[in-house]
Structure formats: C-alpha cells, structure tokens
Amino acid sequence: MATCDHLTHWLENPPVLSPRIQGCEECLAVGDTWVHLRICLTCGHVGCCESSKNKHASKHAHSRGHPLVQSFEPGETWIWCYIDQAILRGDRKLYTQVSPS
Template sequence: MTCPHVADLPASVSPDTIEGCADCLAAGEHNWAHLRMCLSCGHVACCDSSPRRHATAHFHGSGHPVMRSFEPGEEWRWCFEDGRVV
C-alpha cells in the first residue's frame, strides 16, 4: 500500500550521515532511540521515541513527507502527510 507522496520521491537518495542523527550529532548529543532517513533529501534523524524527535521536526521544517527506517534490516516507510506506513 502506498500513498500519492511516494510517486514524487527521487529514484534514490543517499544518507547525509551514517554516524547517527545528523541534528543530534551537530549539537554534540548521542542520545537517540532509532534512526529514520528522509526519502526526499537523505537527512538522517532520530525517531519520536528519542528525546529530540528530529525526524518529525525535519518533516515540519522541510515539508518532506516520506521517511524510512534507517535501522539495519528494516525496510518500512512512513508518510507524515497521510499518517501511515506506505
């Protein structure tokens, strides 16, 4: 099951970092639960179970609607606009 936002995604994106949440790292923090990657620009950010919730903040700041898990072995995607797995 997909959403209309998936069709607007680039064919591929590369993560802006593989070290962890880019926003936490920039602030000198290393306290995140799980990582997500924006499928519009490759920004890697922490999930809503993390103290700073940078993935959601990235959506609100950029308007990029779809992210995927950046955890090993996970392939699922989430659309913030539709509020569902896509």
C-alpha cells in the same frame, strides 16, 4: 487498501539517495543521543525517531515539507508518510493510522 499519493509516487519513481551521515545530524552536532534513525526520502537527511527525545526526523519533515521517511535501522524496510499518517511495510501494502516508533 489505504491510499497515499506520496507513497504511491515513491513506489513508481523511487529516488536514489545516499545518507549524508550515519547518525542523527542534529544530535551529533550537539553531542546528544537517539533511539532509532530515519532517513528523509526527499533529501537524505538522517534524523532521530519519535521515541528519541529530540524527534529530529519529524521536525525536519514538517519544517521542510518532506513527507516521507524510511527506517534507517538494519533489517527494517518500512516507509512512513507524515502527511497521510500511512506506512508502507515490507509487503508493499499501505496501512493508515499506524504511528511508527
């Protein structure tokens, strides 16, 4: 099985976060659109995905050093680590080198 200390720590100590907003914070501020949403598991920032033209979730993660995001889409439960390129899916198994859209 793959390893990722960030995801392992999250599994042992899951934070209780509330999203600050129900859309991409930066896109809403400038009147832009997005494809899918991601929530930062460090601070609750909501940003748009890699398929969106602005990619605010990954920009936030890299600029703030917040490695984990979770899908903020209904019915999706996976968590992605930008640093280790690892994903924790609903089966709670870790997989590496699989980039989320």
